Amino acid sequence: MLFKRFGEKLRSLFGGRKIDDAFFDELEDTLIEGDLGARLTDEIITELREISRREKITEAEDLRARMKEILSGYIKSYEAMPEHGKVNVYMILGVNGVGKTTTIAKMAKRFSGEGYKVLLAAGDTFRAAAVDQLDIHATRLGMRIVKQQMGSDPGAVIYDAISSAEAHGDELILLDTAGRMHNKENLMKELQKMDKVIKARKIDDDCYRKFIVIDATTGQNGVSQAMLFNEAVKLDGVILTKYDSAAKGGSLLQIGRLLGLPVLFVCTGEGYDDIKPFDKDEFLSALMGIE
Numbered sequence: 001m002l003f004k005r006f007g008e009k010l011r012s013l014f015g016g017r018k019i020d021d022a023f024f025d026e027l028e029d030t031l032i033e034g035d036l037g038a039r040l041t042d043e044i045i046t047e048l049r050e051i052s053r054r055e056k057i058t059e060a061e062d063l064r065a066r067m068k069e070i071l072s073g074y075i076k077s078y079e080a081m082p083e084h085g086k087v088n089v090y091m092i093l094g095v096n097g098v099g100k101t102t103t104i105a106k107m108a109k110r111f112s113g114e115g116y117k118v119l120l121a122a123g124d125t126f127r128a129a130a131v132d133q134l135d136i137h138a139t140r141l142g143m144r145i146v147k148q149q150m151g152s153d154p155g156a157v158i159y160d161a162i163s164s165a166e167a168h169g170d171e172l173i174l175l176d177t178a179g180r181m182h183n184k185e186n187l188m189k190e191l192q193k194m195d196k197v198i199k200a201r202k203i204d205d206d207c208y209r210k211f212i213v214i215d216a217t218t219g220q221n222g223v224s225q226a227m228l229f230n231e232a233v234k235l236d237g238v239i240l241t242k243y244d245s246a247a248k249g250g251s252l253l254q255i256g257r258l259l260g261l262p263v264l265f266v267c268t269g270e271g272y273d274d275i276k277p278f279d280k281d282e283f284l285s286a287l288m289g290i291e
């Protein structure tokens, strides 16, 4: 469902009608369609029923703000602030095609604009095109990149990148990773190996972060992806991409609620500047069709 249509649907649902069973049934269908999942939908409906009974609320309109409050408790924003004068590593994870490499280029531009010395690391060695793609961004943005040949050990790439950052005084390594390998187990093992290499290099705990990129158009799938990667390497947060196209917002709420992961950036296009920090209030207002 289109994000806008979802908001419009919620807006009309909460506008000018009495609260009854039909209202809750429609709300339930709408939340499921909007990718909030059975568990969250159930939780929200139960809580709203309870509030309306307890506070004798009879107009749907008067529940709108209460629902926003409930949703607001599900997600947090994450402010990324790499430490100056140290080597910070941001590992960017996610399945193929979600927008990892593109997002890394956007983050590189953004953080270097904020005064950080940024280094790109081409950790997706599974596909030749992946290294080239990051390389092209590095050239365009005038950034340094550490890369190896396709098929080489991504653990060695990040090992080299850390040495290079130390030698050049780079403060933030943005590490690209593979989103697909011969099978899921291989991929997870590979990611865990990189994680071990980074930890063994004694990067400060506060300076090492793992973010998953979730494609806003994939809905429920995004939730399973976040669970899978979180199990393999404990995640620190989420970056939402493709929020410009047929975006569904509900999956982000599920990831926040079920995994407790905060949201770092939202990306809304293919350009370098199509990225901005997650604004919870703006997100929830858009989701609920509140002007």
Ligand SMILES: Nc1nc2c(ncn2[C@@H]2O[C@H](COP(=O)(O)OP(=O)(O)O)[C@@H](O)[C@H]2O)c(=O)[nH]1
Residues within 6 Å of the ligand: 094, 095, 096, 097, 098, 099, 100, 101, 102, 103, 179, 241, 242, 243, 244, 245, 267, 268, 269, 270, 274
């Ligand atoms: N519309 C839109 N497209 C995006 C966005 N982020 C990435 N893409 C596109 O998604 C495709 C896959 O991106 P890529 O960075 O190669 O994904 P990766 O496989 O995860 O590294 C490319 O065509 C990107 O231009 C976004 O925020 N909005």
Ligand SMILES: [Mg+2]
Residues within 6 Å of the ligand: 100, 101, 102, 124, 130, 176
């Ligand atoms: Mg890529």
